[in-house]
Amino acid sequence: MAIDPSFDESREVVDSHNGHDVWGPVDEPETLGIHGTHVAVDFDVCIEDGACVEDCPVDVFEWVDTPGHPESERKADPVNEIQCIDCMLCVDVCPVDAIDVDSSR
Template identity: 45%
Template sequence: MVKLEELDFKPKPIDEHFLENDKDYPVTGQHNGHDVRAEGMQRLDADGKPYPTKLGIHGTHVAVDWDCCIADGACMDVCPVNLYEWNLNPGKSGTGNDHKIQKGSEEWNKYRTDKCDPVRESDCIFCMACESVCPVRAIKITP
């Protein structure tokens, strides 16, 4: 996990209306069985500056804004159905199990941190625990 003060961007909460806004959030691909929206598109952080990544929003009913995600793992720790895994450390979940990325490396330039991947999105019971615990509000649950 990267500390907020170490970030080179200011996380902006996920757009709660991304599913209704195909213009700004078109489906641009699939990843681990879920839709990806706005991947490859330049989006702005909370300061109105371009995010350093163009990873988009992963998932539909359980959506994680990968440009905003800081990989603290709290969402994984509270999910009662274990629907998340780390993108760069498949099969692993929870605080401290993310793949550590060296600043300045090729991975850093692409991802900034490991990312919370909703690989078992269909297992969600809509308890909203992950959404409420995310410190940067990168998750949106849509029942």
């Protein structure tokens, strides 16, 4: 299941992590929510493929450990989402559609 592109309307910010918002619900380790706002990664969908981390031309993403999560034990965290240039490459290469980039957010 892909990230909900209107998550900012249907979810609430429940925390912050590495300088970005975390949109709930969160119930660790199984439910981790969506990390980021402009560049949003659904941690519950992310499978640690790594294409976004490798292909991002401005290094928006860094790996973060998520032990015990059923999809993968590492996620691509948008810790540098402020650097995003809206190229959409991360959205295009993600095999599970876990990423949304929205310049209006």
